[in-house]
Amino acid sequence: IRTPVCVLRMPRGPDGSSRGFDPTSERYLALCPTTISSSDSAVDSATFVEEQKARTVLRERYIRSLLAMVKKDVHFTMYERVKVNAVFGASDIDILNFQVSDLQTPLGVQKEALIRCPDIISYSFSIDAGLKD
Amino acid sequence: MAMRQTPLTCSGHTRPVVDLAFSGITPYGYFLISACKDGKPMLRQGDTGDWIGTFLGHKGAVWGATLNKEATKAATAAADFTAKVWDAVTGDELLSLAHKHIVKSVNFTQDSGYLLTGGQDKILRIYDLCKPDADPQEISGHTSAIKKALWCNEDKQILSAADDKTVRLWDRASMEVVKTLQFDTSVSSMEYIPDGEILIITYGKTVAFYNALGLDLIKTVDAPAPINSASLHPDKDFFVAGGDDFKLYKYDYNTKEELESYKGHFGPVHCVRFSPDGELYASGSEDGTLRLWQTAVGKTYGLWKCVLPEELVSENSDTLYGSTPEIKA
Numbered sequence A: 001i002r003t004p005v006c007v008l009r010m011p012r013g014p015d016g017s018s019r020g021f022d023p024t025s026e027r028y029l030a031l032c033p034t035t036i037s038s039s040d041s042a043v044d045s046a047t048f049v050e051e052q053k054a055r056t057v058l059r060e061r062y063i064r065s066l067l068a069m070v071k072k073d074v075h076f077t078m079y080e081r082v083k084v085n086a087v088f089g090a091s092d093i094d095i096l097n098f099q100v101s102d103l104q105t106p107l108g109v110q111k112e113a114l115i116r117c118p119d120i121i122s123y124s125f126s127i128d129a130g131l132k133d
Numbered sequence B: 001m002a003m004r005q006t007p008l009t010c011s012g013h014t015r016p017v018v019d020l021a022f023s024g025i026t027p028y029g030y031f032l033i034s035a036c037k038d039g040k041p042m043l044r045q046g047d048t049g050d051w052i053g054t055f056l057g058h059k060g061a062v063w064g065a066t067l068n069k070e071a072t073k074a075a076t077a078a079a080d081f082t083a084k085v086w087d088a089v090t091g092d093e094l095l096s097l098a099h100k101h102i103v104k105s106v107n108f109t110q111d112s113g114y115l116l117t118g119g120q121d122k123i124l125r126i127y128d129l130c131k132p133d134a135d136p137q138e139i140s141g142h143t144s145a146i147k148k149a150l151w152c153n154e155d156k157q158i159l160s161a162a163d164d165k166t167v168r169l170w171d172r173a174s175m176e177v178v179k180t181l182q183f184d185t186s187v188s189s190m191e192y193i194p195d196g197e198i199l200i201i202t203y204g205k206t207v208a209f210y211n212a213l214g215l216d217l218i219k220t221v222d223a224p225a226p227i228n229s230a231s232l233h234p235d236k237d238f239f240v241a242g243g244d245d246f247k248l249y250k251y252d253y254n255t256k257e258e259l260e261s262y263k264g265h266f267g268p269v270h271c272v273r274f275s276p277d278g279e280l281y282a283s284g285s286e287d288g289t290l291r292l293w294q295t296a297v298g299k300t301y302g303l304w305k306c307v308l309p310e311e312l313v314s315e316n317s318d319t320l321y322g323s324t325p326e327i328k329a
Helices: A026-031 A047-068
Strands: A073-078 A084-090 A098-105 A109-115 A120-124 B008-010 B019-020 B033-038 B042-045 B051-056 B061-067 B074-080 B082-087 B095-097 B103-108 B114-119 B126-130 B138-139 B146-152 B157-162 B164-173 B177-182 B185-193 B197-204 B206-211 B216-222 B227-232 B237-244 B248-252 B258-262 B271-276 B282-284 B289-292
Touching: B019 B164, B019 B282, B033 B074, B074 B114, B082 B103, B082 B114, B114 B146, B114 B157, B157 B185, B197 B227, B197 B237, B206 B227, B206 B271, B237 B271, B237 B282
Parallel strands: B019 B061, B019 B271, B061 B103, B103 B146, B185 B227, B227 B271
Antiparallel strands: A073 A084, A073 A120, A084 A098, A098 A109, B008 B289, B019 B033, B033 B042, B033 B061, B042 B051, B061 B074, B074 B082, B074 B103, B082 B095, B103 B114, B114 B126, B126 B138, B146 B157, B157 B164, B164 B177, B185 B197, B197 B206, B206 B216, B227 B237, B237 B248, B248 B258, B271 B282, B282 B289
């Protein structure tokens, strides 16, 4: 009688809730980077310091732009040809979700909502616009 | 100690699996795509069979599927009269190429710059993927539906198999036929091995090996049952074949001796392919499943683990399964 070969587990099947292509997988992150990774610190120190300075400026400017957006009307362009307006409240620390109010949707106005940042293609607002309380 | 083959069953499809293809070896391993009549081709990790994602978009049965070498792009051929090109990392549809009838076969050039398609309208088409809106080049000649179309000879030539019982070799530059092989019966499948320029054609119960450059016959091997697909090991020492009797057969390529046969599928085997490293082969069946089979039975590879007799009775073997629990699709 021949012994059957042992297996560690069965192959994983579809998870049923999504179409897959995990954006946190090593391959996805390597081939579809969503951020520009910083240079290896092995690169010459002058270039590295300059790059870090530039990154700091850009980061601070972005955070200040989020502050400037609070209580303003923001126009969001999203996937699936969605364009909506909402009043910006706050972002989470990882810039993964935006808390908004009075989200104008084809189904009506959503008083409070969370918009997932990966669903946003772009957004715009006027710095001079009045505040919406 | 002789070991018994434990195939790994990949479930997920709900209808027959009609085509499958492996990518080359990438820094992230190698990948497998399966074409299914349920219209939802799937990408899997090649060495484990783990599902990675499903390409959603086709509105009909998918008859052909392929990956480029780097597994960054996928292409599919479907009954909805389109061939589609996909980003194989994100799963997004990149291009939809409209045809005038069911598309059966798709194949990338080595640089993924061009896509070859063939189908029920009997015409071979070459699409420049950098200019997707441009009209494809068309090659006519076949008098029946094209089943399979492949680039060969460093993408300078094209091989096509059709229901008109011919396999034709075309020159890409002149778009003219170079040689035609006539058969008495319909060709069921065709596989091309660039390294060595070998072409494998199956028809009836026969697996035939040709030199792809001149279409000269190398040898033929007859199987016990009608064969739908065959694949040659990268080292050209074995080949595997599967067909209407639901079994997988393994032969010595040099001696033509039948070495092993495996039962496992619950329906005819439609496609079988060796992985790029030759360590396993995958089969797709009418029963809606893909199965992965070891080339060297008992070797530790992927999800298979070589276990010494002492380990089988130890307390540390909880995660090891001695027999495959049957998982219904």
